Amino acid sequence: MQEVRLSRFERIRGRLRRAYESGRESVRAERAEARDGPEESGLASPASPGPEAPPSATVVGAEPPAAMHTSTSSRDDADVPHALRIAAAWSWRLIVIGIVTWALLKIVGTIRIVIIPVAIALLLSALLAPAVGWLLKARFPRSLATAVVLVGGLVAVIGTLTLVVNEFIQGVPDLSDKSSQGVRQIQNWLKTGPLHLSDGQLNTYINEAQSWISGNTKTFTSGALSATATLAEVLTGTILVLFATFFFLRDGKQIWRFLVRLLPVAARWKVDDAGRASWATLGAYVRATVLVAFIDAVGIGIFLVIFDVPFAFPLAALVFLGAFIPIVGAALSGGVAVLVALVDSGLVTALIILGVVIGVQQLEGHVLQPLIMGRAVAIHPLAVIIGIAAGVVLAGIAGALVAVPLIAVLNTAVRRLAARTVPDTPPDAVVVASQAP
Template sequence: MSRFERIRGRLRRAYEAGRDSVRAGRETPPDVAEPAKVASPAAPGPAAPPTATVVGAEPPADLHNSTSSRDDADVPHALRIAAAWSWRLIVIGIVFWALLKLVGTISIVIIPVAVALLLSALLAPAVGWLLRARLPRSLATAVVLVAGLAAVIGTLTLVVNEFIKGVPELTAKSTQGLQQIQEWLKTGPLHLSDNDLDRYLEETQQWVNNNTERFTSGALSTAATLAEVLTGAVLVLFATFFFLRDGNLIWRFLVRLLPVAARWKVDDAGRASWATLVAYVRATVLVAFIDAVGIGTFLVIFDIPFAFPLAALVFLGAFIPIVGATLSGGVAVLVALVDSGPVTALIILGVVIGVQQVEGHILQPLIMGRAVAIHPLAVIIGLAAGVVLAGITGALVAVPLIAVLNTAVRRLAARSVPDTPPDAVVVASRAP
C-alpha cells in the first residue's frame, strides 16, 4: 500500500469519526444537562451553566411571572391581586365620576340628543317604508317628522280642550266629594270631631302659606327656564331629522375613528344595540297604547270626566316602566273618587291593577321578547338613578339605556366573529 493510500484512509476514518460524534450530539435530548465544570485559579475555565447544581449554595427564590423583584415575590399572592384590583377600580371610579360631572355640565345638550335618539328609533321604520317606496331620503325624513309633530300637537290640543271643558263640572263635584270625605271622617272608623277637622284644615292652610314663597320661586325658575326648554325642543327636532336621514353615515364615521382591529366588533355591537332600542321603543308604544285604551274604555263606561286626558296620561306614563302607568292610573282613581264616589273608584282601581298585571305578565314578554328582557331589579335601580340624576327625563331614558348597554356588552363579550360587511374588500395574501 502506497503512502498516499494510507493518508487517504486516515482522512476518511477521521471524517467518519467526526460525523458520528455530530450525529450523537444531535440525538442527545435537550433536557439532559452536561456535568458542571468547576473553574479554579489554577485551571481557569467557563462558569457553571444555569442548570448546574452547586453543592452548598442556597437555591434561588422562585419568582412569579407577574413579579419583577424579590420584594414583589415576598408579598402574598392574594394581596398582590387585591392591590391590582384596587387601583384599577379607583381609576375606573375616577373616570366614571368625571363622566358624570361632564354629563351634568352639558345636560342641556345630552338630554335633547337622548330624546332625539328615542324618537329616531320610533320613526325609523316609517322612514324605511317611504324609502322602499322610492322617495328621496330627505323628503321621506321630512314627511315622517312633520306627520309625527302633527300627531303630537293634535293630541295635546284635544287633551287641553277636554280638560278646559270638564274643569267646571269637576270643580263642583270636587266640593261634593270633599264634603263626603268629611262626613266619612266623622262617622267612619276615625271618628274625628269638628274641632279636629278644623285644626287639621288650619295646619294645612298654614303650611301652604309658609311654602308660598317656595312655590312662587319654583314658578319663576320654571319661567326662567322656558328659553332652555325651547332651545332643547329645537335641538330635538334637528337632531331627530339628521339621525333619521344620516344616522348610518354618522355611525360609520364614528366607527372609523377606532383602531382597525376593533371596528368590526364595535360595529356589530352598535347595530345590535340600535335594533334593541328600536324594538324597545316600538314595544313600549304598543304596550302604552293598549294600557291607555283599556283604562280609557272603563273610564268612558263609568262616565268619569276627563276620560280622554286621563287615557293620554296613562299612555305617557307607560313609557316609565312599572312606576309610570301605576301613578297615572292612580290619578284616574282619584278623579273617579271625587266624581262618582268610593265604589266606582274601587272598580277603576281594580281595572288599573288588572291592566298592569296583563301588561307585566303577558304583553311585555310577548311583545318585547327576550331581546330586550331586563331584570326588574335592574329596572328599579335604573329608574331611581335616572330620577336622581335627571328627573323625569332621566326616568324616561334610564331603561332604554340599560337595554342598549346590556345588548352591547353581550355582543362585545361574545367570542363569535361578526359577519363580513358587504362593502368590505378582502385581499388574499400570497403563499410563501
C-alpha cells in the first residue's frame, strides 16, 4: 500500500516538473524573439527602447550621478558633512527629550499637592510595612493590623510633638532674656572689636533695619496670607497621606498587580521584578535612615543635656527630623543647636557642641550609613546634593525629603530593567503540569 502511494506521488511530481520546464522554454523563446526583432530592424520600439550604452560611454549634457552615503536619503543630505548630520540628529532628539521633561515637570508642579502626599505615604508605608507583617503573622485581620499600626504611629508622633511644644513654651522666656543679653554682647563687641563702630553708626544701621521692615510690611502680610493657603494645603495633604498610607499598607500588593497588568505581557516580568526590587530598596533606605537619625539625635541630645543647654529634647527631635534629609538637613539642625548653646552658655560650650555635631556627622557618613544601608542603596554624594537642590526648587522641604529616596528607587529600577537576567516566574503565573504521553 505504501509503495502504491509513493508511485502516485512520483507521477504527480513528474507532471509538475514537465509543466514547469515547458513554461520556462516558452518564456525563453518569447524573450529571444523580442530581443532579435529590434536588432534586425535597427529601430527601437516601446517594448524595446534600443541598445543600451556601454558602461564606459559618456552622455553629453548629462550630470554625473551624485555619490550617496548609505545613511542619507537625498542628495541634499549627501552634501551635508557627516559630523554636522550627527550633531543635528542628536540636537533634535535632545530637544524632544527636553520638551517632554519640561512638560512632565510642569505637570508635577501643577499637581504637587497630590504627588507629594502620595510620595510621603509610600515612605511611611515602607517604614510601617514590617509592623503590619508581624501582626498578620499573629493572625490579625489585614484591615485591623493596618489600623493598629497606623493609629500607633499617629499617637507616637502626636505625643512627641506635644512634648516638644510644651518644653519650647516653658523655655522661651528664659531664652529671650539670654538672647537680649547676647545681642548686647554683640553690640559691645562691635564697638570694642576690630570694627570699632560708634554709637551713631549702630543707631544708623538699626534705623535702616527698622525702615526696611516698615517698607516690607505688605510683603510680610502677603506672606501671612500665603501661609494661610499653605496651612490649608498642609491639612489636605495630611488627610491624603493618612488615607493613602492605610490603603498602601492594606492593599499594596493588589494595587501593584493591577498596575502591572496594564502593561504588555512581554514587559510584565521585567517591570514586576524591578518594582519589587525598588520597593525592597525603599524599605531598606527608610528603615536605615530612621535608625541613623535616632542615633544622631541621641548622641547630640546627650551632650546637650550634659552641658545644660536649653531645649535639649526639642533640639534632639529637630536633629532626628533633619537627618531624613542627608548631608544638608543634619548640618542645619546641628547648627541650630550650636546657636542655642552660644546664646545660652557662651562661646566655649558652643564650640564643644559644634565639635560634637561634626563628630556625629563624620560617624554617620563613614560608619553608620555604609554599615546599615549597605551598598544596595549607596548613592554618590554629588547625586544626593543635586537631588536635594532639585527637590527644594520643585517642592520645597517636602521635595528635599522625597528626592533622595526617589533617586535610590530609580537607581535600583534602572539597573534591574537594564539587566539581562530574566525573573524566575512572572506575576500571576499559572503553572500547568503536563501529562506524560
